[in-house]
Amino acid sequence: MLTLYYHPLASFCHKVLIALYEADIAFKGRVIDLGKAEDRDELDALWPVGKFPVIRDEVRGRVVPESTIIIEYLCQHFPSAAGLMGDDKDATLQVRLWERVFDHYVHVHMQKIVGDRLRPEGERDPRGVADARGVLQAAYAMLDKQLASGHWAVGDSFTMADCAAAPSLFYAHILEPFPAGCPSLAAYFERLIERPSVRRVLEEAKPWFPYFPYKELMPRRFL
Template sequence: MSLTLYSHPLASYCHKVLIALYEAGTDFDPVLVDLADPGDHARFLDLWPVGKMPVLRDDARDAVIPEATIIVEYLDLHYPGPQPMLPADPDLCLEARLWDRFFDLHVQDPMQRIVFDRFRPEDQKDRIGVAEAEQRLQVAYGMLETRLSGRRWCVGDTFGLADCAAAPALFFAGMIVPFGEDRTALADYFERLLARPSFRRVLAEAQPYFEYFPFYDRMPERFRTLSGD
């Protein structure tokens, strides 16, 4: 098979690419990378010395493609599915890229800062940094509430790149810092993402690893038993 995706089922940026692959129905070989295994880690660094997942290897084009957003765009260009991940209209395309970056920089990033802090020893906790990250999420949620009001998807009329970014970002962030009862447009949007078969499949595949998520105690029961059907 031409395409090989190096990823981990609990990594949210990997979820973003998997959603795009499942949306398009693109065949690929998944390779689980265990960074805690020295041999596995060394082999992955040979492929991409930066050491960040996901990474796509395309044997047919002799290409190694890192970074989730770039992988989704690469797949859209060379292995397109029935529905493009990026709009054909140039202005909408810029909008899609903007909101993709928004979810990565203003939802994923603060969420991950809070998650990584949970792993630190008690005397090395960054309480100020965590409080700042929580505030950043609240600001992002407020902006998304405005953005999503009256919209089905984040950009345009169809599911696309920005929604691939939104699904895993909101899934994990919402457990750590809830959206709030007054953000109904954001909550409804998240439910539409959760109903998407591609995202449900990703979450179903990740379920055996959920117990390793440091905020597993906050995970709603429905996520622990979610079916990929």
């Protein structure tokens, strides 16, 4: 049995939830409330940087942190997840590449914008936020070209790259809308949010959306 330490609103947790739902892997969810010292201590004891998701695999006696490594771990140990890494070595490299693009050029910059709003007045970083918006715009333009061919991020199979894409684009597009010149990206996003695993994650996150720091920008269709 797997235990997932997570929060239903947290974007990197969505990435792993999508992989678990895609592969139909049973797990026990342990919701971590970072506002509670005992929950923070429990998470720190598993992964001292204090970030989730983390999984504990009681059968194999392993604790696995970091969303990407968790998904690769699932692919190694659960045959139903194997396809998430691509069908051959070349495809796997492409999956890793585009998954990295979503994490490094979309996800963390979206987090920067959200995190800045949580800072007290006087401790905000407008230059850092402007830079983050610039990176998102550059990423959108690059992704639009990648997504012009193929149904998913890497060809026609849903992979770890799409698990990374869904939550990062979901929150990023709310903060920094896709430009009109990125029709392939916009169409891909619509396909993503219709995917049953992604729909399920967004449905489970719904009760928590009022706590999203930019809740006033959340499109009505997701509420």
